[in-house]
Amino acid sequence: MKKSEAKTNIFGRGLAAKHSTSSTQPSNGISIYMYLKSSDGEQTLIVNEFGRTYDAEELCYMAVEKLGISPLVAPLFALAYPLLESWCPPNEKILCSAECAHEFILRIRFIPPETVISKLSRDERITFNYLFQQIRDDFINDYIVFTKSIGQEHLLGLGVIDMVRYGKEQGINLSGLRNLEPQDFIPASAKNKFKFFFDKKRLHMNFKPHLQKEYEQYENDTVVNIQLTYIKSIAVYSEQRYGVETFRITPETLVEVTPFDTKFPGLNIREGKVMQSGCHFTCVAYLLCVQYY
Secondary structure (H helix, E strand, C coil): CCHHHHHHHHHCCCHHHHHHCCCCCCCCEEEEECCCCCCCCCCEEEECCCCCEEEHHHHHHHHHHHHCCCHHHHHHEEEECCCCCCECCCCCEEECCCCCEEEEEEEECCCCCHHHHHHHHHHCHHHHHHHHHHHHHHHHCCCCCECCCCCHHHHHHHHHHHHHHHHHHHCCCHHHHCCCCHHHHCCHHHCCCCCCCCCHHHHHHHHHHHHHHHHHHHCCCCHHHHHHHHHHHHHCCECCCCCCEEEEEECCEEEEEECCCCCCCEEEEEECCEEEEEECCCCHHHHHHHHHC
């Protein structure tokens, strides 16, 4: 295996970006990309029962089942379009055809509150790991909009935390972590900002001591606690609507489902630049979290 191929397999950088910008044509039928591999080692659900029409919700549950996720939390998942510009309505009719290809990404519909995320980490580990990988992929591929300027030190800190997490998962010690590329753990847009930061001299002066400090801090910690730290550190800077389920009703009308909004839980309806907030609705996923947790 070539070194470049190994890096792609190890880091899995940019699931969403990789599939949406790939020059390789997808196979006809229906492909649902996932942020975790299933028990059979596959990270894509391929549906090729040509001639059959599926509801989007049915396809979503098929992918959730493939991952071994509990039916109790299955309503937290939905299908998004490859560029993550909007979500696929659950009642959307999708024809599995040999003449065309349909591509979707399985995503958790909302970024739950911190209390729910913590309980997921204890009671629904696969769902928690999925949420972590989804947020990490969004961060790496610049799908997260930040409400305030996020400095280089914070970006670097997140990268180091993620690197330590990866090391603990893969059994890589501090010496091995020092041989990894720091750029593989920070957003793609930040590479230019760190153009001079990552030259060999400054890497030795700044990055390696920082890595050693974080490694020692988390050396006796669990992977789950490191993941929680990573998620919380991103949430501090991300805009409130990050992760919101969004549907396009007309070219000018967007509906945002915001069950966890602290001020206006419900629906936000956007007509161009005008927004109406807080329309009341019953959200299955929200009730699930409240009742179960």
